[in-house]
Amino acid sequence: MQKNHQKRREHSTLFTVTEKAELLPFLLENMKQNSRNSVKSMLTRGQVEVDGQPVTKHNHPLSIGQKVEIQKNKAAKSESMLTGLTIIYEDESIIVIDKEEGLLSMAAKDKNEKTAFSEVSYYVKKQNPRQRVFIVHRLDRDTSGVLLFAKSEEVKMTLQTNWDEMAKERVYTALVEGNVKKEQGTIKSWLKETRTYKVYSNPTDNGGQLAITHYKKIKSNRQYSLLEVRLDTGRKNQIRVHMEELGYPVVGDKKYGSTVNPLKRLGLHATSLTVVHPVTKKVMKFETDLPTSFLRKVQ
Template sequence: MHMNQKKKREGSYLFQVTEEAELLPFLLENMKKNSRNSIKSMLTRGQVSVNGMSITKHNHKLLTGQTVEILPNKAALNESMLTGLTILFEDESIIVIDKEEGLLSMAAKDKNEKTAFSEVSSYVKKQDSRQRVFIVHRLDRDTSGVLLFAKSEKVKMQLQDHWDEVVKERVYTALVEGNVKKDKGTIKSWLKETRTYKVYSNPTDNGGQLAITHYRKIRSNRQYSLLEVNLETGRKNQIRVHMEEIGHPVVGDKKYGSTVNPIKRLGLHASALTIVHPITNEIMKFESEIPASFISKSL
């Protein structure tokens, strides 16, 4: 433990260094309530200063007796004004958010409706009026969890054009109806959307898109199962269609066979996204906590 003092000064936090350490491990040790990603964001945005000097390097060497200060900056203040989402990570190229259920990824019919895209756009424009954001992938309105945005068209194209290489892992948590008997399994089929926007699954190639879903049972009771779902392909409504196909529809998903909704929402959450950073090539994992209602229903 490197800290012997912590106090607020006009919204900032002060830490006293009591033994030599590198800056990132020091912050992780002393700010346990913050995720690794949020602490990295603070460094990137210049919110961290050592003896009054702004430091962004993760491995900056701290010396005994120095004071580390976490400053509230415009970005931090802007963040607190966001509706329906929190920022997990931000740098010059990307923004990763944790989206609440009920918030659209981007505008549909009602142009005035708040969306993840409109909220993130206004957030970045408060820091720089010329800054834009670009949607890279989407989550259904009623699915919560990790969502990635690009900060330039070039980065957006880079991510989308090489999506299969960029994305190392896409993990969802699904609360489904019934007791799933198999501990793990893979569902493979071809998906096609109808004119009424419903996606249908076919076991053989029907000219639709190949979809592959891997699942692993975390736990189950007689009524519900909690599954970890790993996407090999990312098709529209893929998990929802595939869960209906194996006879265990996602809780609250009327469109795809669910008849119950004890959690008052769709039982689907994007819990982790692992990517190769488009600029630094660093492998980064972004995570969102599984909603408590999913856990309590599957106990």
């Protein structure tokens, strides 16, 4: 590919287009030091200008000779200092991140341990010292992917109170042990947590919480299967418990039946979240890239 001319300015980076391309692929090619989600968030925030005009469309066509300028701003500077997460989307009401595995959502026993909550709080306070963020839902420490925060208590309450209606679709990708025989299926059971913090599944109502999980096989080999998992309910450890019940535990999940840990992490990733925006009422879909380590195991 022909190299595009790059020029660094004090408050921006300027590229001159030398080949026809679409905007997102052009940016990914020329900003390899940035993650895909980081580049997408720059587009969302309106940091990218083509011939002086802000452009947010990923497939915006570029012509030879056009100037693409990436504006630096306080938000981008603050984001570059974050650990264990990338910001996917932000507006006045919500902030959506791609959390890495190993990072707690919140409330670490060690008060000095970084969490997704502490990192996002730090990020917003850099721009406005009075700004706060609020947890809406959580991901397990070793589950990566989409996590949403509210920027006010009112927005948090709106989302949490109406979560089952407002969270239109929750899609995960799971790498599980074994070659799953059925192409797709649904698991429905009642989940109850014991005093030892382990969740157990029961096929009939035992006073626990009803949990419904749909799965579809994406790819498999003799050792592992890659599944797309959709939730009707969001119970604690739901996917992990249901995969154990199915006989194909999530890799790396010793607590729920796994005997191998080829990824050195839990084989679970929150791929996308589709929600009704709490203020605008628009349906919005937030997506993340699947970890390449998952894909490599089913090649």
